[in-house]
Amino acid sequence: MSQFFGPTIRQTGDPSVMAITFDDGPNPAVTPGLLDLLDRYNARATFFLIGAHVRAVPSLAAEIAARGHSIGNHTQTHPALTFLPSHRLDSELALCDDAIESATGKKPRWMRPPYGFRSPLLERVIRARGCQRVVTWSAMAWDWKPQPAAPVIRRLRRAHGGDIVVLHDGDHRMLGGDRHHTVAALAEWLPRWRDAGIRFVGLDELHAEPAAA
Numbered sequence: 001m002s003q004f005f006g007p008t009i010r011q012t013g014d015p016s017v018m019a020i021t022f023d024d025g026p027n028p029a030v031t032p033g034l035l036d037l038l039d040r041y042n043a044r045a046t047f048f049l050i051g052a053h054v055r056a057v058p059s060l061a062a063e064i065a066a067r068g069h070s071i072g073n074h075t076q077t078h079p080a081l082t083f084l085p086s087h088r089l090d091s092e093l094a095l096c097d098d099a100i101e102s103a104t105g106k107k108p109r110w111m112r113p114p115y116g117f118r119s120p121l122l123e124r125v126i127r128a129r130g131c132q133r134v135v136t137w138s139a140m141a142w143d144w145k146p147q148p149a150a151p152v153i154r155r156l157r158r159a160h161g162g163d164i165v166v167l168h169d170g171d172h173r174m175l176g177g178d179r180h181h182t183v184a185a186l187a188e189w190l191p192r193w194r195d196a197g198i199r200f201v202g203l204d205e206l207h208a209e210p211a212a213a
């Protein structure tokens with residue numbers, strides 16, 4: 001992916017460390033079981049939350065943070081940001097930040113644009129808002145539609161230590177979307193990755209130093 005629009009975090013920089021990320025939640029139908037699965041492998045991850053979903057289930061956002069995971073801003077309503085005017089970009093980010101902060105007590109340090117779409121305007125708006133960093137990914141599993149687990153398991157063969165892996169515990173169109181295939185695929189891969197010596201960290205851990213403005 002191009003760095004043309006400014007610096008983006010898309011790998012962990014350490015082949016023994018994988019950053020698993022989940023987009024489009026929180027999802028009351030999926031996220032609680034997923035948190036238990038992650039705990040079983042002492043895995044920390046990063047959840048890019050949609051502000052509207054956070055407002056619907058703030059206690060679940062709080063639970064994600066309480067379990068030691070990192071949280072990122074995935075906008076208030078999940079629009080494609082490319083052609084939005086700057087005031088809409090700013091309010092999409094601000095409303096999501098506010099939802100996350102009032103649910104968890106902490107403003108997110110990370111932001112992921114819906115669909116991974118970026119633009120020079122987005123970079124400018126983000127910079128003007130403070131020190132949030134844009135995070136994309138280096139491995140994905142095409143798991144954003146309901147499907148059997150097998151193809152998701154197969155696609156995750158491409159994920160290795162050093163990757164930022166994007167998965168989906170939520171559905172941006174609704175609360176409670178079906179993501180059992182994602183959880184089942186992770187249940188398959190977490191022990192394999194662990195046995196290969198890979199550690200699973202959240203972005204707050206990976207970039208423990210305060211982000212420079």
Ligand SMILES: [Zn+2]
Nearest residue numbers: 023024114115
């Ligand atoms: Zn998304």
